[in-house]
Every structure is written in structure tokens, then in C-alpha cells.
């Protein structure tokens with residue numbers, strides 16, 4: 387199999403169709419139009435104006451320095467503040483130390499022990515450890531990871547795949563970026579362990595185009611891992627990993643669209659069933675996990691399921707990475723245990739806002755809701771966030787100050803949603819731009835029409851993109867009823 391496919395190589399009909407925003411587009415010097423940069427646009431209006439040039443670049447993973455720019459200035463060297471606020475550094479130990487980009491550095495820091503332990507374990511025992519740890523998917527949906535591994539392990543077929551979802555599309559999140567850029571062997575080790583547990587022989591990392599430094603680091607790390615016998619002919623089942631670099635599309639983070647993208651097909655969402663654990667990549671059983679999810683696995687194998695499950699609270703066990711945007715006094719990358727309150731995140735981790743008053747907190751990306759200051763006592767947990775019309779999502783934390791109105795936030799979210807729709811469902815493809823225009827004040831703001839569009843999105847969208855946009859709209863209705871009533875006439 388080819389070991390690296392990048393943006394300069396054709397990806398079949400998808401490239402030809404112009405589906406991607408960034409195919410053939412140079413990123414150098416481009417300003418970021420991600421949501422965190424939108425929240426910080428008053429800090430550099432000219433840069434933001436540049437960011438709104440088409441094609442827009444939605445999130446360079448520099449939300450701690452927004453409004454950000456790619457590649458050519460000093461910000462490339464500007465690392466975020468990194469801090470662990472958990473009893474154990476499950477994920478950020480090496481990032482905190484400044485990185486372990488070579489295998490020698492990784493081994494010296496204690497890496498590789500989990501792989502050794504996994505070799506001595508029965509595959510079923512590995513799956514059981516992951517299940518008992520309580521680990522849930524960090525890509526957004528929070529699905530129990532062990533259950534997914536069990537399904538792939540039990541699936542028939544001679545070829546199975548492990549796919550690391552490294553698309554990190556949620557504007558506002560940069561945690562996967564630093565896990566890959568600073569600690570690439572942790573991801574590789576986790577994927578080899580997943581391969582042993584499920585019987586997979588082929589691995590793929592689907593990386594977003596906007597992270598060129600990650601591509602360079604991963605390529606070098608994969609080559610080293612092959613030389614060391616972790617991958618390739620000398621590895622288990624001949625398991626090897628190819629790196630596939632995208633061409634700019636938020637929707638490609640959705641796992642079925644991503645599989646189509648890897649296959650070089652038009653990356654639209656697939657109908658389910660069949661579930662991809664049975665028929666995924668090339669019609670074969672496939673495990674898709676987020677980078678952060680996978681990176682927790684070596685720690686679980688080394689320290690035991692119970693040690694991991696002892697961290698966190700409620701049905702949300704372990705640690706979570708949070709990416710705090712530049713509106714905080716202390717933006718950066720944090721590892722926390724579930725159970726921390728939103729108020730602690732804002733005041734203690736972030737040190738409060740640099741300017742203005744908090745309008746709302748977006749945790750977990752544009753498909754999550756907006757949480758008002760009155761709900762800051764909510765504790766971080768999947769069910770707890772859902773109860774206040776929010777989400778853990780991927781852990782991007784964007785503070786919006788009161789220089790950004792509610793209508794402006796909503797117009798930006800729906801504009802982004804419309805831009806990134808794959809076009810398969812009418813309410814998502816045609817309704818989302820209408821919502822964006824309403825909030826931008828470019829179309830009549832009628833409450834009935836607004837609610838009907840949200841209901842159609844919620845009820846008929848094929849994937850969580852459209853449904854998530856509806857949930858965002860619902861969160862405004864639930865959390866900001868007076869402002870919404872003032873905006874929309876009945």
C-alpha cells in the first residue's frame with residue numbers, strides 16, 4: 387500500500403468535482419477563518435478581513451493565538467501554554483516536556499511499555515481493558531470505545547482496518563495537533579495495540595490539510611516505526627499505517643465521509659446500516675477512532691483499566707484535553723479530569739477573559755451549543771453538558787466576549803455549516819444558508835420559519851452535521867430565550 391498520499395495527489399472524482407476547499411491552494415500566509423479567530427477578530431480586523439477571502443481556511447489549530455495566520459510568521463514557533471490539571475498526565479506528559487518526536491526520545495520517556503505488555507496479552511483481554519476503563523470516543527459522540535473494538539474484533543473477514551481520525555475539524559480545537567506534532571509514537575503505538583486487539587492488518591491516519599507540520603512529523607515517525615519493526619513486514623499481521631492528507635473539508639471528519647475520502651471517492655456521508663464496524667473502508671470491517679481516544683490507550687494498557695476509570699466522574703471517566711482560545715488570559719492546551727466545572731475552566735484555567743464580559747462559551751465545536759454565563763456551574767461530562775444544551779465534543783473551548791452579539795455568533799455558525807454541508811440533504815444544504823441569512827439580518831426574521839427550518843434539520847438530516855446545527859439553534863432558544871425573542875418576530 388502507498389505509505390503517504392498527500393494533497394498533491396489526485397483523489398478521484400472528489401477532486402474533480404471541486405468538493406474540497408483547499409485542493410491545490412497554498413496555505414502559506416493565509417489567515418484563519420475558524421470560529422476562535424472569528425471570536426478574536428476585533429484584535430486584528432485587517433487580518434480577519436483577509437481571512438474572509440474565499441476559499442476560507444477553517445481552522446489552522448492556532449486558536450490560542452487568534453486571529454491566526456499560517457506558516458510565514460513568528461506564530462509558527464509560538465507554542466501554546468500547556469498544563470496538566472489532572473492526577474495523572476495520561477496524554478500530555480511528552481507534550482509538556484517539549485515533545486518526543488524520535489523513537490529514542492519516546493522510549494526514553496517510557497513509551498513502548500504498553501506495546502510490550504499488549505504483546506503478552508490475549509486480544510480479548512486488551513479489548514476488555516479498554517471497555518473496563520470507561521474510555522469514550524473523544525471525537526465528539528462519546529461512544530464507548532471498548533464496545534466499538536469488540537464489534538470489530540468479532541467481525542469476520544480476512545482484512546480489517548484501523549483508521550485514526552486526525553481531521554480535527556472542529557474550529558477551536560488544537561489538541562490532536564499537538565498530540566501528533568509532539569508525540570507521534572503514542573498514536574502509532576496505540577494503533578498497533580488496536581490492530582492486535584481487533585485483528586486488523588491495515589492502518590490509516592486521515593490528517594487534515596491545515597496541519598502540514600503534523601504531516602512531516604508523522605511521516606518521519608512512521609518510517610522510524612517501520613525500521614524498528616513496529617510496522618510493516620516485521621510487525622504484527624504485517625500491520626502498517628498509511629498517512630492520507632485531506633484537501634480541506636470539515637465534513638471529511640465525519641467517519642463515513644472520511645472513508646469515502648480515503649478511497650478517493652466523493653466524500654459524502656454514507657447511509658447506515660451497514661455499520662462501518664462490519665462494512666467500512668473498501669467494504670471491510672473498520673475501526674475509526676479519534677486521535678485523542680487512541681492516545682489514551684497506551685496509558686490504560688500500562689496502568690490498568692481501574693486506574694483510568696478512577697479518574698473523572700459520573701459516566702465520563704478519565705481525562706480530557708481542552709483547547710482554550712485567545713480570548714482567555716491564559717489560552718492554551720489543558721489536560722483535565724471530567725467533573726471540572728465550566729467556571730473553573732473559565733476562571734482558574736483560563737484566568738478569565740482578556741477583555742469584555744462573557745457572552746457565551748462554546749465547548750466542543752460548532753455542532754455543540756452555546757452555554758450562557760448563568761450555567762457555568764455545570765460540570766464537564768457527556769450527559770451533564772447535554773443537559774444544558776451543550777456538549778463535550780472534542781474539547782475546543784471558545785469564549786465569546788460581549789463585543790460579539792448572539793446574532794453574529796449564530797450567523798457565523800450557520801454560514802460555516804452551510805459552507806461545509808455535503809449537499810445530500812435539502813434542509814442542511816438549502817435551509818442552513820437561510821438560517822445564516824436570517825441571523826445576519828439579510829432575510830426576514832420570522833420565528834415560525836426559523837423553528838420550522840431547525841425542525842427539518844433535526845428530523846431529516848442524514849448525519850450529525852445537520853442534526854448538530856439544529857442542536858446549536860435549539861441551545862440558543864433554551865439558553866438565550868429573551869435575546870431570541872427580541873431577534874425573531876412571531
Ligand SMILES: Cc1cc2nc3c(=O)[nH]c(=O)nc-3n(C[C@H](O)[C@H](O)[C@H](O)COP(=O)(O)O)c2cc1C
Pocket residue numbers: 522523524525526527528529531551552553554555556636637638639640641642674675676677679680849850851
Ligand atoms: C460533521 C462531522 C465532523 C466530524 N469531525 C470529526 C473530526 O474532525 N475528528 C474526529 O475524531 N471525529 C469527528 N467526527 C466524529 C466522527 O464521525 C466519529 O464519530 C469519530 O471519529 C469516532 O471516533 P471516537 O469514537 O474515537 O470519537 C465528526 C462528525 C461529524 C458529524
Ligand code: SF4
Pocket residue numbers: 637655806807808809810811812814815847848849850851852853
Ligand atoms: S446532514 Fe448535511 S452534511 Fe450530513 S449528509 Fe445531510 S447534507 Fe450532508
